[in-house]
Amino acid sequence: MNFNFRHSLALTAVVCAGLSVATAADAKTFKWANSGDVSSMDPYARQETFLLTFNSNIYEPLIRRDRNLKLEQALATKWGQTNPTTWFFDIRPGVKFHDGTPFTADDVVFSLNRANGPGSNMGSNFVSVKEIKKVGDQRVEVTTKYPDPLLADKWAAIGMMSKAWAEKNNALNSADMTKNEENFATRNAMGTGPFMLKERRAGEKTILVNNPNWWDKPTHNLTEVIFTPVANPATRVAALKAGDIDMTYEVPPADTESLKKDANVKVLEGPETRVVFLGFDQERPELLESNVKGKNPFKDKKVREAIHRSIDVNAIKRTVMRGQSFPTTLMVAPGINGYTKDLDKRPALLKPEEAKKMLADAGYPNGFEVGMDCPNDRYVNDEKICQAVVAMLAKIGVKVNLRAQTRNLYFAKILRKSDLKPGETSFYMLGWSPAQTYDVHNVFEALIQTPNPATKKGQFNAGGYSNPALDKLADAMEQETDKAKRDAMIKDATKLYVDDFAYIPLHQQAVVWAARKNIDLVQLADNSFPLRFVQVK
Amino acid sequence: MLAFILRRLLQSIAVLLTVGVVAFSLFRYVGDPINAMVGQDTSMEERETLREKLGLNDPAPLQFLNFIVNAAQGKFGLSYRTSEPVGRLILERVPATLELSFCAAVFALFVGVPMGVYTGLYPRHWSSRLFQAVSLIGISLPTFLIGILLILVFAVWLRLLPSFGRGETVQIGWWTTNFLTWSGLKALILPSITLGLFQLTLLMRLVRSEMLEVMRTEYIKFARARGLTNRAINFGHALKNTLVPVITVTGLQLGALIAFAIVTETVFAWPGVGQLFIQSVQFSDIPVMAAYLLLIGLLFVLINLTVDLLYFVVDPRLRSQGGSARVAGH
């Protein structure tokens, strides 16, 4: 508790200075809620949208994303490649941390190394990096092991920390789980961002206050932000209707309509970049959980097609998702580089007899039985979607035994093991968003390429779909710099997996936020919620 | 008396050790904490290294030994979910749960006992029957539904009370309290009613049946014959005799209150240990779950000891009989 107290004293001075500028009448408090808490104040503690976006209010990246998710200047004013393996970033002069110390190139080098260091969860953004060094007071240079055209995109998620602050408080690395010591940066924060951390009570509430000395012109008018986790969705909706909170993130689809009818509330909705899909085990010679012995029905394209074309995504949209989904046939969503619109056409739905006949032609005249895995707390209405799929497949003679479980157990079961041996599943649900690069290559590499322990491709290809032609195209597009050629490769590869019925893409779930009428905010397609776009009227 | 307390202490330690074994063996197997600790992009190798470093690949007995040795020193390690020390996480949440449970118990006692006395004294009066019927609602609907209905009525429709959370709290040392601010007090009302309703019904029914029995004893008839006023008889003699079972039940129900607080805290986003526990279950946050169970074990043991001691104060007859009095008493 001691350090907490000291820290808040130090901050109080800054806060008071800030408040004296804005008069009391101008005080704008913004209260908002989400189902879960930010797990840490350390910007590198976990690679998950919610933590990254929350902490980006305090810790800013070199390059940030604007309202349209395009890169724009933040702490770097200029960046680019001097040669294919060298990147440079020019640091914005005159920026100060919340404690008044100047922001320098040393802080950048320190932060990037910390993000790539022990305890950090951001390591995957540094796979290509060879060296990060300071070149003069205003420039940082990065050399990579091979050309990495997406480095700047990846690093838009990495906030800059104060080296002096981290040294003083012994927070040189992110919290190390293996040491039984607390890390100062878990509970405290010192960045350059538009907001400063005033109070942090994990799981209870987190209070931010306006940074009066922010380098950028504020697009918000908030003086104080109170964030509270409220786990029960019904309570969250009630709190918004009652005016106890100004905004809630991730509204349950069922409540969207009733909130729209509330005169004091407005609902913001848009598609999320994540695609939710179903996958098959196409790898094992015999399914783990099926009554078919000696062969694997999912290796047969006809079977995959019959199932794919028996799932009515529009019916799921209407009832289960209450209209809050955007059906898709591709593994990437519109807005991601490499989304091929003219291939996003769902093949016509089969009548049950047609599907049955297709199964009979494949050698399953009486259908078959298979186990299905589904999370029950990961995606919007995940378990209910799976239940609906079970009912749809029951009509074509495929008896699905559904097991829905909490995400930790679920992922431990279905994901591939560390040596890329397949996980224990026959039929499963997963969601994926190439959120770091916003490029389709990430999807090919992680989900569709043949799993390969040597190259690390296909790590999340849980069903082991494999098509050598596609592998080749995906590898080629990674290094291709000619946009037209690359687009052609993407189109060819997309066509391959669509025609193979490799996966059953269901939909993009909608991002639904709700706020009181007097709140102005911007909803971003990646479901991130930077407070700098919020206005209280 | 000293021997009795010593014996009870020994038993308490045995109970706590058992809870420790349960806590550990239970959470050794629930879910895979690694998936909760990393993002979905983390490579399999990084996952495996972390598993090794956390000791999750050690043999179970070794892990248990480490666990007990550390727990005895109050060291539960860092939460997998928040990477904060578990001891402090729990300590921060304890005041919220204790204040809520306390208010719920007070509500149950101060409404339940008078209602019980009244319905016991006038069992055939229509209002007694009404009380009884209404009180049954407290045990006929699940807590979570009662909670959400109260929120809808008092927060959303009437706008009288806050829909969730603790409101403003005042910090006194490490303790945070609701009792010193207006919004804190208002925030306590709905969760306390939700949590206390079940106990209220239980107490009311208990007091009623005890009163019915006591009122028929020779002892009361004698008091009446002596010409004592109704008031003196009802409260001085009859109610006093129902105290032993009331204390027993209240003591035992304090444990139930703290356990049921899990539900109430989830519904009202009340930042107590119950909410922390259920969040931890969802994230397979083993250190927090283990520490919570041990804490609950400790609390229950303490409550039991207190109840035992209270018997000696309330019922002089028991002072000579020793430790088994309680079991025989009820």
Next chain:
Amino acid sequence: MTALSALSGWLHRAADSDVWWSFKSSPMTVSAATVTFLIVAIAFLSPVLAPHTPFDPATLSLTDGLKPPVLVSADGDWAFPLGTDDQGRDILSSIMYGTRLSLLVGFASVVVAMTLGIALGLLSGYLGGAVDALIMRIADVQLTFPAILVALLIDGVVRGIISVQRHDEIAIFVIVGAIGLSFWVQYARTVRGSVMVEKNKEYVQAARVIGLSPLLIMVRHVLPNVTGPVLVIATINLGLAIITEATLSFLGVGLPSTEPSLGTLIRLGNEVLQSGDWWITVFPGITLAALVLAVNLLGDWLRDALNPKLR
């Protein structure tokens, strides 16, 4: 067998006694009994009576989803008198099947608790000494751990021991076991008290002299004596068990939502309560409240009627 014959003997005596008279003279009790009987009968006949089979996914269709009840909306469909949920499940049939499941959990856990409690109570009272002390101490500990915690514990342990795949199939046993385990103490104490009284009576001593097993004698004579109080506890516990199952479902340890119990139905409906689809939670809620209320009223009456001191 002994328990059964004891029960039938007790029923015969009860029918002649003023217990029956007290039943007939209390309209509230009669209506409670009627409600209980109706709900139990309909629930157990649900495979015959229910218009749909909501547990069979092949019969569900999303096109039937979210239909309102016929009486309140023109959009209703007489095939689904109380409306449907978002999976197209008929609410009326779901309630019937769900009630059956809830009653099953309730009865089964009461039987577990009763068996365990009576056995331990007999043992404890008859043997006395160290065994008695041990059992009663365990009872003390057990009393402080409420059903919810016990269930969370047992569920966690079971999840660890068996493979995750089979968890849904055995979820019902876990819940029955957990609730049963947390309710045994009351039975044990009642039986133990009764045994302690009977133990020193002369007929028991005499039986011992002529070589009969005194334990058998105890069983024969003690059980009929405690049938009344045990029945009272059992009735109250039945209501409690059904509510506990519902609460566990809210905490995510309940029965799988493909085969929802009454509690699971309420939990699912609770999530959409504010969306305007009130029927998904209100009808199961009313059924649950009616059932538990009726059972509790019966328990109350039984306790008062069987209590000789109150007559």
